[in-house]
Amino acid sequence: MxxxxxxxxxxxxxxxxxxxxxxxxxxxxxxxxxxxxxxxxxxxxxxxxxxxxxxxxxxxxxxxxxxxxxxxxxxxxxxxxxxxxxxxxxxxxxxxxxxMGISSGGRQIKDKEYSDAFQAHMRRGDVQAALNKGVAEDGGYTSPVEWDRTVTDKLVIVSPMRALCSVQPVSGTGYEKLVNKRGTTSGWVGEEDARTETETSKLAKQGYSWGEIYANPSATQQMLDDSEIDIEQWLAGEVDVEFAYQEGKAFVSGDGTKKPRGLLTYAAGGSNLHPLGGIEVVASGAAGSITGDALLDLVYALPETFTGNAKFAMNRNTMLRIRKLKDSDGNYLWQPSMQAGQPSTLAGYAIADIPDMPGVAANALSIAFGDFKRAYKILDRVGVRVLRDPYTKKPYVMFYTTKRVGGGLENPECMKFMRIAAA
Structure with a gap:
């Protein structure tokens, strides 16, 4: 079709x-x-x-x-x-x-002995001495370093939010960040005037919501025994598609319950905001639609210090609408890619196509604009675990693969939203 x-x-x-x-x-x-x-x-x-x-x-x-x-x-x-x-x-x-060197073709394996043992474990379930370093009490096995890196690197390609935002690996789920709420004051005095105490800046903690994301692909034991395909590559391909799908939704609009808290949930006027407040929202300028003037208002609502790396984010259908908008001189605000390696632009800024952004509808936050790397942080708990399960669904062998992921707002001042006006 x-x-x-x-x-x-x-x-x-x-x-x-x-x-x-x-x-x-x-x-x-x-x-x-x-x-x-x-x-x-x-x-x-x-x-x-x-x-x-x-x-x-x-x-x-x-x-x-x-x-x-x-x-x-x-x-x-x-x-x-x-x-x-x-x-x-x-x-x-x-x-x-x-x-960036993300392609896995021809890569040098850092731990060949462990990788070979991991392959044998996936094909036959053998537990070899080399694999014991990855053993866990729950029966799961930490994947080889290069396999773990391959899955993560593929996620960067598949998931737009991973490509846009900052990503930080951590060793545990207790990551918190101190936020300066400012508040220091000063005053003018004469040479012999008293110096009274002035206000001091306050610090607050910003936490991040976590969740465990999983995929559970399967293959028959005969396929695993007889196939000449690269089992690691096959499993990584199954995992990155499922992980990217689940992550994409969570990083955009996740409610923070058993998953990361999404960027859109930090809009001003909501609850449980960032210590510095919520992300400012600009009106679309027309009921159920978007005006060119409103898009320019969105651009100029972002402080100049954050515009150097700013980008627009919206879904495909929203792009179809904004392509018709013009400025006051009759110039189209959207412009196509001018050369290979460069994205299309809107009002001079690059556009990212994020399918999980809401479409144009009353009260929807359909467009985000700002410096994503300074606004939102994705946290990866180091290591992917694979549990080989040949019992639950015979004759299939299932590979229950998990990874813990977190996310949250870093700085609300780096981002602005557009809300579609209601009738």
């Missing part, structure tokens, strides 16, 4: 452009980074077609003509742009991961 929709959008974009875009505006999309430059060029051509058709639509509306066909053309090109931008963003993420 998605392929059909993409191809229809492609055809619409090609037909509508003043100059036909090259063949393969979407069909050539690949997420391996080898075709990014071509996709960027196609994206810019599609956006030019979008601006032409959207301007024509606005002109007709001002003249009292509401043509559903024209509106449909604009929406189809808009969806085409979204598909191209998503493919470019995926390629950019993978290229960045390769530059």
């Amino acid at each position: 998605k392929t059909n929709r993409v191809m229809l959008a492609k055809a619409a974009a090609l037909a509508l452009a003043a100059k036909p875009a090259p063949r393969g505006i979407v069909s050539g999309v690949r997420a391996d980074g080898s075709n990014v430059a071509q996709m960027v060029q196609q994206l810019q051509q599609a956006f030019a077609a979008f601006k032409d058709e959207h301007t024509r639509q606005l002109t007709e509306l001002k003249a009292g003509i509401n043509d559903p066909l024209q509106a449909g053309k604009v929406e189809k090109i808009n969806e085409t742009i979204a598909d191209l931008q998503a493919a470019i963003d995926a390629s950019n993420t993978k290229m960045a991961a390769m530059e």
Whole structure:
């Protein structure tokens, strides 16, 4: 279905452009980074077609003509742009991961003896001497260092919040941070005036909510005995998808019960706020919608000291809406990627596509803007544990894999939200 929709959008974009875009505006999309430059060029051509058709639509509306066909053309090109931008963003993420050395291909194993024993344990359940260093009373085994790192590195690629926010490994779940609530005062005095005591800054503790995330993939014993595949790679692939799905929701909107507390739960006006208060909320400017002026208000609500690394975060459907917005001079606030390795921008700032952000609806916090690395911290309890279970679901062997994860707000001053106005 998605392929059909993409191809229809492609055809619409090609037909509508003043100059036909090259063949393969979407069909050539690949997420391996080898075709990014071509996709960027196609994206810019599609956006030019979008601006032409959207301007024509606005002109007709001002003249009292509401043509559903024209509106449909604009929406189809808009969806085409979204598909191209998503493919470019995926390629950019993978290229960045390769530059950081995240790719596990050809890696040097730090503890080959333990890794070989871990493989044997997953295939046959053998407990070898080398594996005893990972044994735990509950029967679980700490995974090899390189396997643990592979899972974590893949999560950076799959989970947008891990890529945006700061991540800190810790050795326990008792992590707390002291927060300076400020309050120091001063005064002017003459040479011989008395110096009365002034107010002193106060300190407060900021705690972080924790939870245990798990995956439980399985395979038959015969598959494990006979397969030539890399069992570690297979299991890591199963784990990173499940972990990323669960983490993504928790880091955005988790309630802190058996899971991290999400970024959106710290909005001003809520309960159990950060010691420095909640994150300021800016109104969207229109009931059930977003205005260009409101987006600029959101940008300028963030103190200048935090704008250097600031980014927008929203879901795909919200992006479709904001792509039509203009500033007071008639310039589109959204701009496509100009070259490989760079994201699209909104009012000059990069945009992150986070599926778990709420859509545009009354009272929803649909857009976040700020320095994510200084605003939200993700905590990883060091080590992944795997429990091999050949008994519960014969003839399948299940690999119960767990990891403890925490998260919470670091500084509310580094982030702003936009709330969609109600009718």
